[in-house]
Amino acid sequence: MSGQKNPLKKSLTGILWITPALGVSIAAALFLFTIARTGQAQTTSTRTLQTILQLEQALLSLLPQPVIDPTTDPPGNFTNVIPQQFDPGKTNLVQATWLSGIGCPTGAFTFDGSTTTPLTDTACPVGDPKDQRNQGLLLVKTGPTPNFAAATAELINVKGISLTELGYDIRKSGVDEFSPLGSHCGAGAPRFDVVLSDGSIRFVGCSSFATLPVVTAASGAWIRLRWFTPIPAFPTPILATDVVQRIVIVFDEGTDTGPDFFGAAFLDNIDVNGSRVGRGPVAAN
Amino acid sequence: MKFDPLIFKRVFATLLLLGAVVVILSMAHPVRGQTINSAMLTSLQYNLGLLSLLPEPVLDPLLDPPGNFHAVKPQEFDPGTPSLVQAAWLHGTGRPTNTTIALPNSTFTGVGGFSTFTNPACLNDFDADSAMHRLSRFRVFSGLHATHDSRSCLDSFIGRQRGRCCLGIAVDGTGTADVTATLPRATFRAQPLFPIAEGNSEEGDAAAPFDDNGPRTTKQLKELAYETTKVERSFTARR
Numbered sequence: 449m450s451g452q453k454n455p456l457k458k459s460l461t462g463i464l465w466i467t468p469a470l471g472v473s474i475a476a477a478l479f480l481f482t483i484a485r486t487g488q489a490q491t492t493s494t495r496t497l498q499t500i501l502q503l504e505q506a507l508l509s510l511l512p513q514p515v516i517d518p519t520t521d522p523p524g525n526f527t528n529v530i531p532q533q534f535d536p537g538k539t540n541l542v543q544a545t546w547l548s549g550i551g552c553p554t555g556a557f558t559f560d561g562s563t564t565t566p567l568t569d570t571a572c573p574v575g576d577p578k579d580q581r582n583q584g585l586l587l588v589k590t591g592p593t594p595n596f597a598a599a600t601a602e603l604i605n606v607k608g609i610s611l612t613e614l615g616y617d618i619r620k621s622g623v624d625e626f627s628p629l630g631s632h633c634g635a636g637a638p639r640f641d642v643v644l645s646d647g648s649i650r651f652v653g654c655s656s657f658a659t660l661p662v663v664t665a666a667s668g669a670w671i672r673l674r675w676f677t678p679i680p681a682f683p684t685p686i687l688a689t690d691v692v693q694r695i696v697i698v699f700d701e702g703t704d705t706g707p708d709f710f711g712a713a714f715l716d717n718i719d720v721n722g723s724r725v726g727r728g729p730v731a732a733n
Numbered sequence: 734m735k736f737d738p739l740i741f742k743r744v745f746a747t748l749l750l751l752g753a754v755v756v757i758l759s760m761a762h763p764v765r766g767q768t769i770n771s772a773m774l775t776s777l778q779y780n781l782g783l784l785s786l787l788p789e790p791v792l793d794p795l796l797d798p799p800g801n802f803h804a805v806k807p808q809e810f811d812p813g814t815p816s817l818v819q820a821a822w823l824h825g826t827g828r829p830t831n832t833t834i835a836l837p838n839s840t841f842t843g844v845g846g847f848s849t850f851t852n853p854a855c856l857n858d859f860d861a862d863s864a865m866h867r868l869s870r871f872r873v874f875s876g877l878h879a880t881h882d883s884r885s886c887l888d889s890f891i892g893r894q895r896g897r898c899c900l901g902i903a904v905d906g907t908g909t910a911d912v913t914a915t916l917p918r919a920t921f922r923a924q925p926l927f928p929i930a931e932g933n934s935e936e937g938d939a940a941a942p943f944d945d946n947g948p949r950t951t952k953q954l955k956e957l958a959y960e961t962t963k964v965e966r967s968f969t970a971r972r
Binding site for chain 2: 538542557561596597712
């Protein structure tokens with residue numbers, strides 16, 4: 449009897465060895481699986497951003513720069529935002545224009561038939577003092593995002609400056625830029641495309657985790673988004689020492705892109721280093 | 734049987750309490766109903782006032798024969814000029830039907846090809862928009878509620894509806910599958926609305942009853958059609 453092994457003891461010993469081994473194997477498998485998933489996510493994300501960056505370079509090379517008269521628009525004096533449609537295929541599925549009556553009301557008033565009452569939205573306590581018609585910038589892309597077309601707006605006279613602040617007010621309900629209510633505010637549109645003096649491009653998406661803005665004011669209808677230096681951008685932040693060549697707002701996400709599936713954005717008070725532009729040409733075709 | 738005063742008191746108290754509850758409930762219900770009615774009345778009065786102030790376009794009967802509905806003309810009603818409203822048809826914002834989208838070439842330096850695209854919500858669109866301008870009625874109200882806080886609003890004239898037996902009126906909206914959802918385009922019970930002057934009736938965007946053409950609804954676009962029942966009634970007086 450003494451020379452024989454106890455079968456119960458033998459199986460218990462086996463279990464004692466197998467259990468940690470199994471645990472280590474499962475942990476290793478989970479670790480490898482996690483790495484694989486993370487890698488895949490990063491690849492997908494990077495590829496998307498790289499595609500946007502590639503599109504960016506092409507779009508900016510195809511989009512003509514407005515001719516500026518230095519006597520009326522001296523360099524560094526940011527006073528204009530010019531909307532234009534990028535639609536090389538003539539698809540008629542984009543729109544970019546300033547329009548009266550759609551902007552964030554600052555120093556406006558309402559009328560009840562006999563008396564007027566002052567109206568200022570809490571999201572835009574200060575605006576563009578030259579905006580007398582409550583103008584807003586409408587950017588629309590109808591249909592699918594893959595359509596090679598975009599609604600754009602060129603910021604005039606920003607060549608040679610360094611950035612300490614960028615931003616705009618967006619007509620959107622909710623506490624932050626991720627709300628599905630109101631204007632589209634995606635990771636890729638609307639976005640600032642900033643061309644630096646060395647020819648490199650940075651882009652600042654509306655609601656990208658990579659380029660999170662600061663909500664400096666909000667109401668039930670508007671959100672004021674600001675990006676401060678060093679301005680978070682893809683692929684690298686814009687530093688206070690970087691010199692700007694050109695800035696364009698691009699809206700190229702259509703009605704197939706959530707969370708709102710709206711394909712349009714109302715912007716106002718485009719902000720560069722604290723100077724706000726809230727009016728411009730009515731360019732609707 | 735012996736009469737127990739305690740039981741009598743309890744029954745009496747219960748009945749009294751029940752009566753009080755019934756009285757309170759019967760009072761509360763009409764109050765709520767009155768509130769809704771007064772709001773509707775205000776809206777109706779507002780619409781009547783608005784229509785009386787909005788100038789009707791002058792039509793040439795040769796170009797616009799009666800009953801031949803073919804135009805919707807946006808205009809802004811803004812007598813106090815606070816510049817808080819906007820109404821316009823804009824290219825590139827309408828429902829895409831049999832449209833063409835451009836696909837970039839591999840280097841994104843130009844157009845590489847084309848593809849067709851139709852939003853399922855709009856299979857039979859307005860033929861005259863075949864110039865592919867994708868027009869859409871663009872209606873915006875900035876600031877406070879139109880009917881109560883500011884005498885500004887938007888309106889569009891539905892050309893030559895007068896004297897016509899209307900089988901249905903419709904509007905396409907950019908919104909989500911549920912018309913009353915609080916997603917991008919706000920759809921209040923009364924905005925946008927068809928204020929039909931003849932019958933003192935109005936059709937609000939999310940007002941019942943409406944036929945929402947379920948199969949032709951997508952996540953982005955929804956076709957709303959208000960069928961005969963309410964609309965025809967409102968036209969009856971005029972016919």
